[in-house]
Amino acid sequence: MRDRSELRRIGALFGPYRARLLSVLALIALSAGLSMISPFLLREILDHAIPRRDTTELTWLVLGMIAIAIITGGLGVAQTLLSNMVGQRVMHDLRTAVYRHLQRLSLAFFTRTRTGEVQARIASDIGGIQSVVTSTATSIVSNITTVLATIFAMFALDWRLAAFSLGVLPFFVWMTRRVGGERRRITAQRQGRVADMSSLVEESLSVSGILLGRTMGRGGELAERFTAESEELADLEVRSRMAGRWRMASVQMSFAIMPALVYWFAGQTSAISVGTLVAFTTLQTRLLFPIGSLLSVSVDLQSSLALFHRIFEYLDLPVDLAERADPVELADVRGEVRFEGVTFGYDADVAPTLDGVDLDVPAGSYTAIVGETGSGKTTLGYLAARLYDVQAGRVTIDGVDVRDASFASLARTVGLVSQDTYLFHASVRENLAFAKPDATDAEIEAAARAAQIHELIASLPEGYATVVGERGYRFSGGEKQRIAIARVVLRNPPVLLLDEATSALDTETERAVQDALDRLAAGRTTIAIAHRLSTVRDADQIVVLDRGRIVERGTHEELLERSGRYAALAAQGDGGESRSTASA
Structure with a gap:
């Protein structure tokens, strides 16, 4: 039930882009329909144009196949452009939604959550679903459309060959679902390790972390800890890649064996022409590749559900500091x-x-x-x-x-x-202007003078353009404190x-x-x-x-x-x- 709920939420992410998605679907349907014409043209070439040595008919049939290839190629480019535009907008929406939601949480969340964990959710987890939201959704629709159109064309060519070829498909579907479940479990573990590594890097390679590690003589131990985390992540990556690989290899071998079996089956009857047989195996190839792609996509989709779950966990965190629907604007404050x-x-x-x-x-x-x-x-x-x-x-x-x-x-x-x-990690001016983005240089300098830090800043080679370094480590504690005071003065x-x-x-x-x-x-x-x-x-x-x-x-x-x-x-x-x- 959780999977169904999350699938509905994933589908809702594409809601604002229905018009573009409908355009993509129209392109997919048109491309699939056109591509199904080529096998019939091929049958005409083999059964009629070549045996009759009718060069005019042969030329027109070949030109038709070439035109279809060019048109479907152009449609594919347009489809890719639209689907990637939609996918990137969905990723943008997810990133901003998570960031804005986290901004609304109280300090309690951030005091108990590692910074690296937050970074991993926003960067790694959302980055991990890029292929799913940019191409997988349209790939599924495209492949399903192609499969349905191909099956229709196969039955139109010869129902006996079609029935024989499709009999083994349920086995493939069952096998792939087992592979997907395994990949999903491993993906969840892998992302947890990514978050651990991000936190370790954030903590140990910051200025404070480096100072602490060196002064305590623990640099070697931190490096060993990172090595262990990295090694475990590498093992999980291998397990993720190899999960069900033998099963998928069996599926691929079956796809390769199927055309040979069709030739054998066709040889048992004399009612199937050579043109029909070649056209059918061409269609079969076009059927097997989309089905293989669907099976692979289903595995990736199962894996991506683990990432979506981690993202939705953050989006579902209760907002404990909510603004009223009609908040009061504090104005002319006396300060009681x-x-x-x-x-x-x-x-x-x-x-x-x-x-x-x-x-x-x-x-x-x-x-x-x-x-x-x-x-x-x-x-x-x-x-x-x-x-x-x-x-x-x-x-x-x-x-x-x-x-x-x-x-x-x-x-x-x-x-x-x-x-x-x-x-x-920005210039002094940018740090001060954070309090008042539209502040003039005169206002910034006046605030610095009030905080008794202007003379020091002005004496620096780059003045207010001086980059303070990570967490202001270019300045002493007292100097940083006075910069902070100047920021509040502003x-x-x-x-x-x-x-x-x-x-x-x-x-x-x-x-x-x-x-x-x-x-x-x-x-x-x-x-x-x-x-x-x-x-x-x-x-x-x-x-x-x-x-x-x-x-x-x-x-x-x-x-x-x-x-x-x-x-x-x-x-x-x-x-x-x-x-x-x-x-x-």
Whole structure:
């Protein structure tokens, strides 16, 4: 039943291109009809034109055969063009559908899924079905049409020879279905290994992976692991190619033996003319090749079903961050953020990460969130940006539930600077303009100046055209962080989330980045998830989280006077610099 359901879904992919498909079918039918005329012309040549030495009739019959060959060749080219156009559009639709669907999933999916696995689904799996969607569908129709037309012509020539030739076909069909099932199982295993290899390459040959492998002395072990994965993939490829090869060889031998058997059968009766016999074996050849092609295609189709299943698995993933049908457009945002009875957990089997949190962040204020590792600090910030949805309660901006806001307006409203800065392998200008594609050079430079990174960029030989390298490895941690800050400045959001943006920096670099952050936060509603308590001393309010609940709130001085949880965190500082033990 799953196969039938997926076959219906595959068929639906071709729905938008019915007109072109009908044109292809018309070309196929016309080509098949014309090609069936040639054997009858051949019979006339052998039984009448040559024995009578009628050169005029012979010339016209030969010209007819030549014309049919030229016309069917041209029709075949047109058919191939149209079918490939349809197939490539279907592949394009699949790729974009998977990509767009994955874009709508929450961070939870990407935290538990390897990047290489996602890449394999989009590139390898969809690439693996190319032959099926570009040529296999039309090949099936073409071959079926040819087979039906050929069978009709064979019976028209001689019903006895036709019945004798067709008697063995059910055996071929049964044999091929067994081969297809075996190929399908192997294909599913093979694609799993491709995904494993993609993940290994993604992880071990990235800049971070190379650094880790070399500094840990594990390069040789990684190479051996890749070798083992590659060897297993090679074995699966061989098994896939050889699956049922002996059975298919038997089928091919049967096809070769059939004409000889027809000659033997025809020799048992004197009622069949030489012209009819030669024309019939010509038709038989035209029947055997399409049937062989259909049998081979059925095997490939069975294998491709495994790929389609993997693709449909991703398309069927539930969208847990859906936009409302009539979303609210956030405009003229003041920036008041409220958390009302917010509860959220990553795993239903464990205690929630946040449990009944109530928090008001007034417009234009600076609120710091502090706490031990796992207290829920980062989660609280991510809920404000709707990177996840609350399981109870709500988060509002200016009184609008973030679940009711449009994604575009929410992205314009809330800006995030995290400690894990991500830069594309592109120029500095392109990385900054990602926040505002229509930004002018003056706007980009102004944002860089605000983030105190303009002078450094301008001093580079290629300036803003400098390619940052994979994940920005051409720049130091502090420089990357300031580029990320400039990117947010360019976007100019009224609400700012700072997710431990300086926790991984040394003291000197932290001061430069913190100065840029202070400029960025001026006049905005800012929620800072703090690692070093010294960076949030001047916050309008400091909120202390412990095991998903707010246990304290107040200013720096007020919380120290209470000698509570905040004071304990501050006491863990060293050398006068207050810091919490770790990030959330």
